[in-house]
Amino acid sequence: MNEVNVSMKINGKTVTGSVESRVLLAHFIREQGGLTGTHVGCDSSSCGVCTVLLDGYTPVKSCTMYAVMADGHEITTVESLAVGGKLHPMQQAFWDQHGLQCGYCTPGMMLSSIALLKQNPNPTEHEIREGLSGNLCRCTGYNNIVKAVQQAAQVMNQPELAAAADD
Amino acid sequence: MTDIAQGSPEIVTEQPAKFAMGKSMKRKEDPRFLQGKGNYIDDINLKGQLYMALVHSPYPHANIRGIDSSEAMKIPGAVAVVTSKELNAYNVGWLPTFHGLDKQMVLADGKVLYQYQEVAAVYAETREAAYDMIELVEVDYEPLEVVNNPFKAMKDDVLLRPDREAKTNHIYNWNVGDQGATDAALATSDHVVKQHVVFPRVHAAPLEPCGCIAEFDVMGRLQFYVTSQAPHVYRTALFLVLGIPEDKIRVISPDLGGGFGNKVPVYPGYVCAIAGALVLQRPVKWIETRTENLTSSFARDYHMDIEIGATKEGKLTALKVNTVADHGAFDAAADPSKYPAGMFGIVSGSYDFPVAYANLDAYFTNKQPGGVAYRCSFRVTEASYLIERAMDIVADELKMDPTELRRKNFIQKEQFPYKSPLNFTYDSGDYEHTMDVALEKIGYKQLLEEQAEKRARGELMGIGISTFTEVTGAGPSKHFDILGIKMFDGAEIRIHPSGSGIIRTGTKSQGQGHETTWAQIVAEELGLDPQNFLVEEGDTDTAPYGLGTYASRSTPVAGGALALAARKIREKARKIAAHVLEVSEHDLEWKDYAFHVMGAPGKTITMKEVAFAAYTNPGDNEPGLEATLYYDPPNMVFPHGTYVAVVDVDRDTGETKVRRFLAVDDAGTIINPMIVEGQIHGGLTEGFAIAFMQEIAYDEAGNNLATNFTDYLIPTSLESPHWETAATCTPSPHHPIGAKSVGESPNVGSPAAFVNAVIDALSPLGVRHIDMPLTREKVWAAIRTAENAVAAD
Numbered sequence: 001m002n003e004v005n006v007s008m009k010i011n012g013k014t015v016t017g018s019v020e021s022r023v024l025l026a027h028f029i030r031e032q033g034g035l036t037g038t039h040v041g042c043d044s045s046s047c048g049v050c051t052v053l054l055d056g057y058t059p060v061k062s063c064t065m066y067a068v069m070a071d072g073h074e075i076t077t078v079e080s081l082a083v084g085g086k087l088h089p090m091q092q093a094f095w096d097q098h099g100l101q102c103g104y105c106t107p108g109m110m111l112s113s114i115a116l117l118k119q120n121p122n123p124t125e126h127e128i129r130e131g132l133s134g135n136l137c138r139c140t141g142y143n144n145i146v147k148a149v150q151q152a153a154q155v156m157n158q159p160e161l162a163a164a165a166d167d
Numbered sequence: 168m169t170d171i172a173q174g175s176p177e178i179v180t181e182q183p184a185k186f187a188m189g190k191s192m193k194r195k196e197d198p199r200f201l202q203g204k205g206n207y208i209d210d211i212n213l214k215g216q217l218y219m220a221l222v223h224s225p226y227p228h229a230n231i232r233g234i235d236s237s238e239a240m241k242i243p244g245a246v247a248v249v250t251s252k253e254l255n256a257y258n259v260g261w262l263p264t265f266h267g268l269d270k271q272m273v274l275a276d277g278k279v280l281y282q283y284q285e286v287a288a289v290y291a292e293t294r295e296a297a298y299d300m301i302e303l304v305e306v307d308y309e310p311l312e313v314v315n316n317p318f319k320a321m322k323d324d325v326l327l328r329p330d331r332e333a334k335t336n337h338i339y340n341w342n343v344g345d346q347g348a349t350d351a352a353l354a355t356s357d358h359v360v361k362q363h364v365v366f367p368r369v370h371a372a373p374l375e376p377c378g379c380i381a382e383f384d385v386m387g388r389l390q391f392y393v394t395s396q397a398p399h400v401y402r403t404a405l406f407l408v409l410g411i412p413e414d415k416i417r418v419i420s421p422d423l424g425g426g427f428g429n430k431v432p433v434y435p436g437y438v439c440a441i442a443g444a445l446v447l448q449r450p451v452k453w454i455e456t457r458t459e460n461l462t463s464s465f466a467r468d469y470h471m472d473i474e475i476g477a478t479k480e481g482k483l484t485a486l487k488v489n490t491v492a493d494h495g496a497f498d499a500a501a502d503p504s505k506y507p508a509g510m511f512g513i514v515s516g517s518y519d520f521p522v523a524y525a526n527l528d529a530y531f532t533n534k535q536p537g538g539v540a541y542r543c544s545f546r547v548t549e550a551s552y553l554i555e556r557a558m559d560i561v562a563d564e565l566k567m568d569p570t571e572l573r574r575k576n577f578i579q580k581e582q583f584p585y586k587s588p589l590n591f592t593y594d595s596g597d598y599e600h601t602m603d604v605a606l607e608k609i610g611y612k613q614l615l616e617e618q619a620e621k622r623a624r625g626e627l628m629g630i631g632i633s634t635f636t637e638v639t640g641a642g643p644s645k646h647f648d649i650l651g652i653k654m655f656d657g658a659e660i661r662i663h664p665s666g667s668g669i670i671r672t673g674t675k676s677q678g679q680g681h682e683t684t685w686a687q688i689v690a691e692e693l694g695l696d697p698q699n700f701l702v703e704e705g706d707t708d709t710a711p712y713g714l715g716t717y718a719s720r721s722t723p724v725a726g727g728a729l730a731l732a733a734r735k736i737r738e739k740a741r742k743i744a745a746h747v748l749e750v751s752e753h754d755l756e757w758k759d760y761a762f763h764v765m766g767a768p769g770k771t772i773t774m775k776e777v778a779f780a781a782y783t784n785p786g787d788n789e790p791g792l793e794a795t796l797y798y799d800p801p802n803m804v805f806p807h808g809t810y811v812a813v814v815d816v817d818r819d820t821g822e823t824k825v826r827r828f829l830a831v832d833d834a835g836t837i838i839n840p841m842i843v844e845g846q847i848h849g850g851l852t853e854g855f856a857i858a859f860m861q862e863i864a865y866d867e868a869g870n871n872l873a874t875n876f877t878d879y880l881i882p883t884s885l886e887s888p889h890w891e892t893a894a895t896c897t898p899s900p901h902h903p904i905g906a907k908s909v910g911e912s913p914n915v916g917s918p919a920a921f922v923n924a925v926i927d928a929l930s931p932l933g934v935r936h937i938d939m940p941l942t943r944e945k946v947w948a949a950i951r952t953a954e955n956a957v958a959a960d
Contacts, residue, residue, distance in 0.1 A: 020295055027294075036210040037203015039424070041374045042457045046876035049374055049424075078203035091201040095193060098845050102678030103200025104207065104374045104424025125889075133883040136876075138374050138425045139678045141848030142884040 006071045010035065011080035021068050025060075026050040028067035029077060037078040037107045038062055041136075048135035051108030052077050057118040059111060061134075078107035081114075089155040090114050090148070099148035101139030109135045113149045121157055123149070181896040182836055186760050187690035187697045188904070191841035195698070196682040205422040208378040208394050213450035216380065217246055219440055220297035221459065222287040222304045224279035227315070227533040227869030228327070229308040231275055234287060239303040244296030247447060248304060249288045249439060251276040257446075259438060262408055264499045265400075265431075265649055268339065268507060269331075271497035271536055273435045279308070280327060280496035281535050282871050283462035288439035290447060313869035317470065317493040317530040327496065327531045336531045338498050341508045343589050344524035352485035352522050356476030360561045365938040366549045368468040368493070368534070368863040370461050370879065371541040373677070375424020377463075378454035379437050381444040388415045389444075393437060395420040395705075396430045397715025399673050400649060402707045404433050407650065409441065420705035426677035427853070428540030431501045431717050432464055458874045464537035465863055468493040469549045473557045481567050483576045486523040486588075488514055488553065492538070494529050500538030501717075502545050503647040503654065509545025510638045510803075512589035516554035517598045517636045517807060518576040523588040533869045542853055542914035544639040544718040555633040555919030559926065560935060569923070570606060573634050574599060580897075591638055593805045594899050596833065601895045602634050605809035605831040608893055614813060622931055627816040627950075631924025635916035636807040639908040640723025644799045649714060653799065656720070657711030658728035660689055660736060661793040664782040666775030667699035673713015674725040675705045679846065679910060681721065684838045685729055688904060692733030693740075694760025694774045711795055719806075719908035722838065723899075728798035730903035735794035740777040746786035748772055804899045806907040808832040810916045812924035821947025823859065823925055825888040830917070833895040835907035840894075843909050848890045850913025856882050857914070858921035862940050929953070 006023075007016040010033045017032035029038045029052065041049040045064040053076035054060045062075075081088035090110045093099065100106040109132065116123060116131035123131060128149045129142065137145060182189055199205055236248035251274040254260040261270045275286045287304050291297035314320045314327060320336040327336050353359050379393040389411060395401050398418040406413050423430060436453050443451040455463070470491040476484035492508070494500065502509045508527045515523045541548070562569040577598040578585050585593040606612075614630050621628045644653035662668040670685050682702040690697035704710055713725060737757060744762040745752035748770060755762045762777070764770040772780075781792040813827040830847050837843050860880040864872045873879035898905025918939065925941050926934060932953035937945055 022295065030209075035203070036207075037205075039207065039375070040209065041376070041424075042876045044457065044875045044877055047374055047881070082202050087198075087201060095197045095201055098194070098841050100197060100200055101680070101845060101849060102373070102375070102423060102425040103197075103205045106200050107203045110201075129884040129887075133885040136374060136881045136883060138372070138427070138853070138881065139849040140845060141850075141852035141890055142887050143848045143890050144845060145884065 004068055006067045008070045008072065009074045011077060019067055021066065023067045024063050025065040025067050025070050026062035029062060029075065035077050035079050039104055039107065041104065046136065048112065049105050049108045051111050051135060053111050053115060057115045059115040076111070078111060081110065090152040093148040093152035093155065097144045097148040097151055099140060099145045105135060105137045109137060109145060113152065116149070117153055117156060122153060181894065185691055186694060187687045188836070188838050190839065192683055192687060192697060192839055194680050194683045195686065196680065207375055207422050207424050208392060209454050211380055211392050211421060213380055213382050216450040216452045217290045217292065217443065217447060218294040218297040219288055219290050219443055219451050219453040220301050221285045221436060221439070222289065222301045222306065223283040224275060224286050224308070225282065226279055226308050226310050227282040228280060228311040228313045230278045230311060231286070232307040232309055235305040236287065238305065239289060239300040242291070242296050242299045242303065244292035245300050246290040246292065247443065248300070249443065250274055254442060257442065259408060259442060262433060262435070262438060264497060265501040266504045266507060267650065269498035271499050273438045281533050282869060283535065285435045288443065290443050290451060313533050315533060315865050315867060315869045317491045317532055320530040320532050327533065338494060338529040338531060339507050340528050342524070342526040343512050345522055345588065346524045348522040349485045349487050349524035353474055353476045353487060356484045357479040358477045358564060360475045360557065360564050362473055362557055362560050362936055364471045364473060364553050364556055364936065366467045366469045366471070366552055367939055368465045369541055369857055369861045370465055370863055371427035371429035372461060372879065372881065373425030373427055373429050376455035376457060376460040377430060377434060379440050380450055380452045381441040382450035383444055383448065388417065389441065390417050390419070391441065392419045392421060394423055394430045396426045396675050396677060396717050398675060398705055398707050399712050400652065400715055401433060403652060404650060408438065418707045420675050423675065423677040427542045428466065428717055429464060430677065431539050432499060432537070434463055457876060461874050461879055462535050462871055464499070464539050465495065465535055466537065466539060466541035466543065467549055471549070471553050473553055475557055475561050477561055477565060481565050481572050481575050483518055483520055486515055486520045488525040490527040492527055492529040493532050493534065494538050495532055495534040495536040497536035498529065499536040503641055503649055505646060506545060511546040511550045512591060513547055513636065513638045514550035514554050515587050515589050516551065517578060517634050519578045519582070520588055525589055534865060535871070540717060542850055542911045544637060544911055545641065547637050548915045551635040551637065551915045552919045555635055556922060559923045563930060563935065569632050570602065570611070573602065573632070592802060593636065594802055594901060595897050596636065596805060596807050597895065597897050598634060598807060601807060601831050601833050602809040604893060604895055605811055605829055608831065609811045609827065609829045627818050627928040629814045629816065629924040629926070629928025631812040631814070631920040631922065631927055633810045633916050633920035633923065635919070636805055637719070637912055637915050638803045638805055639719035639911065640800055640804040641718050641720055642803055643801060652714065654714045655797050655799045656713035656725040656728050657795065657797045658725060658732045659711045659795040660729070660732050662736060662778045664779050666695055666778040670700050670702045670729065671710045672704055672725045672729065673710050674716040674721045676716060679716065679721065680839065680842045684842060687838050688726055688729045689733045692730055693737060719911045722906045723804045723902060723908050724798060724800055726906055727800060727903045728796050731798055732794045732796035735796055736792055739792060740774060742788045743780050743785055744772045744777050746788060747777070747780045747784060801901050804835065804902060804907040806832065806834045806909060806912050808912055808916050810920040812920040814924040814928055816925060816928040816946060818950060821943045821950060823941060823946060825855070825921070827891065828888050829891040829893070830913055831893045831895060832909055832912050833897050834909035834912065835896065835898045835902065836905035837894065838906065844892050846910045847892050847913045850911060851890050851917050852882055852887050854914045854917030855887065855921060856880065858918045858939055858941060860940050860942065
């Protein structure tokens with residue numbers, strides 16, 4: 001099968017590869033990008049463990065998008081969240097609130113949560129549950145994920161809270 | 168000392184405060200998962216690896232007249248196609264099943280017995296080429312008559328397994344209890360309540376599918392990376408199947424993206440990957456598709472008839488259960504060898520039945536093989552669901568409140584240890600107390616008042632109770648083995664000079680948080696900081712032998728091994744402490760997490776100081792500070808709980824809204840309340856899924872109707888209820904730290920609470936039972952049928 005050149009920015013870094021046109025974005029990120037935090041779980045766009053952010057804050061399911069469709073675009077994955085060893089407020093909140101168990105859904109869940117807060121900085125519990133309904137979790141039953149997003153929202157809306165946490 | 172979670176859990180325990188246990192310590196394993204640095208099976212790639220894919224049968228029952236792989240081999244990058252012919256040449260065409268009652272085909276040998284059965288394995292340079300190849304493997308099938316349910320199977324008109332000596336579809340009969348006494352008691356009871364109850368076929372469906380990479384290294388040693396909940400059992404099973412000595416096999420189970428029982432079996436794909444790696448002398452990687460995951464095993468599929476006798480005052484007199492079990496094409500149930508029906512004998516539940524009898528017959532059908540757990544200790548869920556569902560039906564028949572019927576028949580706390588009529592010795596429990604806590608916390612009286620008002624208005628509100636008891640922690644070597652291996656667990660603890668250490672066990676976490684809780688157990692026993700322990704599992708080269716993590720056995724078995732290994736260390740530490748303090752070891756007492764010289768206040772030494780001395784000043788004692796211990800539990804543990812569901816059913820649409828759900832669990836001593844609460848939340852969500860949306864259904868032609876997440880549903884955050892939790896504490900009298908188990912309780916106990924609630928809501932219409940899943944359509948149909956029956960009267 002014919003290969004095509006694909007180039008995209010993943011977490012600010014240009015990744016280029018010659019791949020078959022049917023190669024999925026998820027596989028491009030994992031194999032060409034070497035970033036395995038983006039997982040694959042269902043092959044049918046149902047589970048959301050492959051969620052990444054496209055061109056800023058648009059969550060997309062990278063197992064349902066071809067790598068060529070992301071050619072020239074910017075992708076954000078879980079690996080970009082922690083900066084210099086310091087966890088992103090969303091990561092910190094998932095840790096504090098026990099919002100993960102096996103960890104398989106966690107990267108996609110956090111990226112969807114970040115996209116949700118970008119759109120709606122103060123979501124209600126129902127809005128959080130609605131906003132995350134494209135990301136399945138088998139372990140947590142979602143209670144603690146909701147609490148984590150609430151904590152992250154509070155910290156991200158009040159930068160002084162985040163600063164205090166550094167002390 | 169401990170890093171306590173900021174979001175302290177709602178769960179409130181009754182147990183006394185301790186040093187490291189009972190605290191909601193944040194999980195030590197989380198930083199790697201949060202940063203996308205978990206190491207799951209598909210994250211592992213070996214140099215020069217081939218990709219394997221499997222050809223699956225579209226037919227549920229067919230002879231295979233021929234397989235032509237010539238077109239597939241023309242695909243660029245194609246390396247090989249393997250069928251049963253090649254496997255049989257190496258004598259690996261069939262696998263023994265875990266409990267030893269059957270064997271199963273690795274690849275279809277002459278015929279296929281269920282839809283999606285593995286027919287051929289293809290190997291290619293790339294994943295894409297492998298998937299292109301499977302499209303071009305030509306298989307010539309001759310379709311045969313399909314047996315799609317056990318009631319058809321029992322007629323033996325179509326023999327599914329001519330390879331077996333016994334020419335019947337009947338696999339085995341299992342029974343326990345006293346049939347004669349039970350029949351006699353039923354014959355003289357004031358009331359006998361009968362009900363047919365089906366626990367449908369479901370699937371654990373962890374978000375990470377199964378997979379493996381097999382490589383024979385330059386020394387001819389098999390390096391087998393695999394999604395396994397029981398790595399040591401795999402190693403021994405591979406020795407038994409392949410004849411490779413165990414020193415030449417290393418099984419590595421990396422981070423697992425959930426398991427719930429799905430990652431216990433040895434799947435045909437694993438054998439094909441190893442066979443390919445051996446013959447092709449290249450590493451071979453195989454990762455299941457979601458469809459492969461959902462079609463390769465199953466849980467439950469029990470068709471149960473229950474009879475309960477009772478006096479007119481509501482005292483239970485007898486219990487009788489007859490079950491027909493659908494095991495699919497092979498008897499691949501992962502049960503202990505002496506327990507083909509698992510722990511189904513727990514079906515007498517929390518109640519003091521004077522007599523009971525349970526009988527079960529298992530059959531082959533043209534369905535996927537399995538009978539593995541789905542967050543369940545070997546058939547406990549089927550048993551628990553049946554008795555808790557039936558108790559509500561009895562209460563309805565006797566016009567009693569379901570909580571009063573339960574209260575009247577609970578095994579009393581003074582009766583423990585309690586020998587059940589179905590041969591378990593329950594260790595401990597206080598069922599009435601736990602139910603009282605639940606009824607108080609949910610506001611049962613107020614809910615009944617609200618319900619009465621709503622019923623007067625024709626609204627359908629239901630309250631469902633489940634007061635279940637589990638049997639977990641297999642198990643005592645006298646009774647429990649898998650492939651002949653007794654179901655003990657090993658633990659190894661090494662304390663470093665600085666008072667930190669490493670812990671290794673034969674269990675394997677799939678999200679349960681062992682890296683945190685194991686450290687808490689050891690820290691509690693030794694008075695050391697749990698943050699300073701590294702916990703390692705999953706590598707058979709380094710971990711002590713153990714039977715793995717499933718059936719809620721990690722804390723009951725490996726947790727016991729850890730506590731006892733730590734106490735072994737403490738005894739050695741006592742000698743070193745005596746040397747350092749220049750006293751006799753008999754003058755020392757271990758109190759408040761340090762050694763004290765009795766009668767000499769202030770003369771103490773901490774474990775951290777002893778650890779340093781063990782390497783710098785051990786005196787005449789053997790240097791070093793470590794212990795290995797294998798724990799063979801004296802009995803099973805019997806966690807229990809009371810769950811309450813409150814639902815509103817829309818009379819027009821059949822839609823059920825779970826308004827509240829409270830779980831009060833008694834898991835004995837709790838190691839980490841935050842983790843326990845998280846496990847309960849997750850298990851309740853799985854129980855909710857089973858009650859309302861999940862079923863691996865087949866049509867008349869044997870087609871599997873649930874092969875992906877659009878047909879086999881996983882609850883999203885939107886429909887999952889908000890969970891409420893609480894805990895009571897009846898420590899296990901025989902477990903070293905008094906712990907029971909909890910991971911599976913919510914899945915075991917909750918389906919009955921959900922269904923009881925819906926049936927309670929519909930009871931004014933005369934609806935008595937609906938089999939799960941209680942989909943909108945089924946509930947709607949039940950309402951319409953009931954209304955039409957009333958209209959016709």
